[in-house]
Amino acid sequence: MSSLWTPSGEHFPEKEGDGGDQPPPAPQVEIDEIRRQLASTPAEIVMANHCYGIFELATIYLSQTPPMLFEARLAIDGLGSILDGLKGRLGEAEPSLVEGLSQVRLAYVQVEGYERAAAESAANADQN
Numbered sequence: 001m002s003s004l005w006t007p008s009g010e011h012f013p014e015k016e017g018d019g020g021d022q023p024p025p026a027p028q029v030e031i032d033e034i035r036r037q038l039a040s041t042p043a044e045i046v047m048a049n050h051c052y053g054i055f056e057l058a059t060i061y062l063s064q065t066p067p068m069l070f071e072a073r074l075a076i077d078g079l080g081s082i083l084d085g086l087k088g089r090l091g092e093a094e095p096s097l098v099e100g101l102s103q104v105r106l107a108y109v110q111v112e113g114y115e116r117a118a119a120e121s122a123a124n125a126d127q128n
Contacts, residue, residue: 047086048093054079055100059107067111076104 038046054075061072079101083090090097 042091044089044091044093047082048090048097051079051082051090051093051097052100054082055097055104058104062104062107062111067115069108069112069115072108072111076101076108079104 058072058075058079061068061075079097083094083097083101088094
């Protein structure tokens with residue numbers, strides 16, 4: 001079952017029959033409630049949350065077999081651009097986001113180097 005993240009927490013849709021005799025809320029009502037919650041949450045928190053999601057996206061791409069280097073680099077560069085552009089405005093999450101960016105950049109370089117070495121090794125083996 002999928003969930004929906006909002007600033008007030010994660011919400012799981014009810015299964016049919018879980019709500020008793022009450023019909024499920026109309027989708028527009030749910031969307032309006034989510035918008036209300038987002039509007040009442042400081043932008044620095046929402047933006048930091050999105051940055052954490054981009055960081056996670058980059059690590060997912062790097063952890064694939066084979067690693068998805070183009071996609072990982074796009075996510076890493078995007079995260080770097082956001083952090084550079086919002087420097088000093090992301091509140092208490094900013095130091096951990098900057099550290100995370102440094103770590104994922106290092107991981108990218110290591111994975112890319114490993115992939116390059118493996119490709120060169122395979123090419124040399126084919127020539128012999």
